[in-house]
Amino acid sequence: MLLTIDCGNTNTVFSVWDGTQFIATWRTSTDVKRTADQYFVWLNSLMNLTGIYADISDVVISSTVPRVVFNLRVLCDRYFNCRPLVVGKPDCLLPTPPRVDQGVKPGPDRLANAAGAFERHGGDVVVVDFGTATNFDVVARDGAYIGGVIAPGVNLSLEALHQGAAALPHVDISRPDKVIGTNTVECIQSGVFWGYIGLVEGITARIKAEYGHPMTVIGTGGLAPLFALAENLFDRVEDDLTLHGLRVIHDYNKRNGFEERA
Numbered sequence: 001m002l003l004t005i006d007c008g009n010t011n012t013v014f015s016v017w018d019g020t021q022f023i024a025t026w027r028t029s030t031d032v033k034r035t036a037d038q039y040f041v042w043l044n045s046l047m048n049l050t051g052i053y054a055d056i057s058d059v060v061i062s063s064t065v066p067r068v069v070f071n072l073r074v075l076c077d078r079y080f081n082c083r084p085l086v087v088g089k090p091d092c093l094l095p096t097p098p099r100v101d102q103g104v105k106p107g108p109d110r111l112a113n114a115a116g117a118f119e120r121h122g123g124d125v126v127v128v129d130f131g132t133a134t135n136f137d138v139v140a141r142d143g144a145y146i147g148g149v150i151a152p153g154v155n156l157s158l159e160a161l162h163q164g165a166a167a168l169p170h171v172d173i174s175r176p177d178k179v180i181g182t183n184t185v186e187c188i189q190s191g192v193f194w195g196y197i198g199l200v201e202g203i204t205a206r207i208k209a210e211y212g213h214p215m216t217v218i219g220t221g222g223l224a225p226l227f228a229l230a231e232n233l234f235d236r237v238e239d240d241l242t243l244h245g246l247r248v249i250h251d252y253n254k255r256n257g258f259e260e261r262a
Contacts (some may be wrong), residue, residue: 001016001017001018001019001054001055001056001057001058002016002025002049002055002056002057002058002059002060002247002250003015003016003017003021003054003058003059003060003080004016004017004059004060004194004243004246004247004250005059005060005061005063005064005072005105005246006062006109006112006242006243006246007023007030007061007063007064007065007068007069008030008061008064008065008109008121008131008132008133009030009064009131009132009133009161009178010029010030010155011028011029011030011064011222012027012028012029012030012068013025013027013158013243014027014043015028015240015241015243016052016054016056017247018054021048022053022240023052023054024046024047024050024052025240025243026043026046028042030068031068032065032067032068034068034071035071035074036071036072036074036075036078037066037078039072039075040075040079043137045116049176055155056080056082057080057082057083058082058085058191058220058250059076059080059082059232059253060083060084060086060087060246060249060250061084061086061087061230061246062086062087062088062108062109062111062112062242062246063108063249064084064107064108064109064167070077070085071087071208073086073246078105082096082173083251085249085253085258086108087112087246087249088105088106088107088111089106089109090250091258092253092258093142093245093249093252093253093258094111094115094252095115095117095248095252096142096144096247097144098111098144098145098146099113099140099144099145099146100145100146100147106145107135109128109129109135109242110135110137110145110148111145111245111249112141112242112243112245112246112249113127113129113135113137113139113145113220113241113247114127114137114139114144114145114247115138115143115210115245115246115248115249115252116238116241116242116243116244116245116246116247116248117127117137117218117241117245118139118143119244119245119248120142120238120244121216121218122141123139123140123141123142124139124140124141124208124211124213124214124215124216125138125145125215125216125217125218126138126139126204126208126215126216126217126218127139127218127220127223128200128204128217128218128219128220128221128234129220129221129242129243130153130154130155130219130220130221130222130223130224130227131221131222132153132155132251133150133152133153133154133156134150134151134152134153134154134199134200135148135149135150135151136148136149136150136157136203136204136207137152138207141213149203149207151199151203153193154173154196154223155173156175157192158170158171158188158192161188165244167168168184169184169185169188171185171187171189172189173192173193173223173226174189174193175189175193175226175229175230176189176193176194178190179194186195193226193227195229196227197227197233200233201233213261216235216236217233217234217236218234218235218236218237218238218241219233219234219236219237219238220237220238220239220241220242224237224239225237225239232239
């Protein structure tokens with residue numbers, strides 16, 4: 001079985017692919033101090049609790065936090081007896097190389113989103129990924145990642161507002177019943193929710209105008225279903241797009257000779 005690991009700045013997601021579908025997905029906070037042994041104890045306990053006794057033979061990793069990759073490599077070597085494929089490293093091939101400025105290395109999550117979006121939708125796609133940052137990934141007709149936009153993430157904005165304004169509380173993001181809030185919490189929720197709706201609508205409209213061809217807009221990441229409550233913001237919402245892209249990249253490398261056994 002294939003273990004896909006998507007390590008972001010805030011959370012790390014582990015998901016098991018059995019050859020036809022993802023059969024289990026688990027999430028933990030990203031911590032650069034977590035050791036390989038700690039990863040395994042946590043992961044093995046969840047596998048046992050959910051009744052999944054996965055025989056992991058291959059691992060693919062996307063990490064926007066370089067310092068965690070070492071311990072994930074040790075995890076794979078020590079407990080799964082394999083060498084992981086790490087997206088963004090020189091030995092990791094991409095179905096279609098990115099077309100960006102010379103010397104620029106796009107984030108591995110953005111490369112995975114591009115691969116997953118192209119496999120499912122055939123290109124001419126904007127992926128809006130709600131994470132620590134809100135990323136807009138532009139995928140060309142041939143599947144290449146060709147650039148995008150990075151904006152502050154929703155929770156990051158809420159935290160900055162709470163820390164920077166002494167009188168404002170920390171609130172959970174939700175869709176307010178009305179735009180005009182009649183108390184502080186409602187005002188903040190309205191500003192964040194409708195503010196990000198406007199941000200997504202405005203940026204995707206400008207991307208489409210600059211790109212010059214019809215495009216499909218895909219929402220992904222933890223908050224994508226919430227913002228999908230606004231009409232016509234996304235054509236599709238796909239929670240597993242990054243993981244799916246990791247699987248696509250892994251399969252491509254396996255077909256082209258990547259050897260994972262330690």
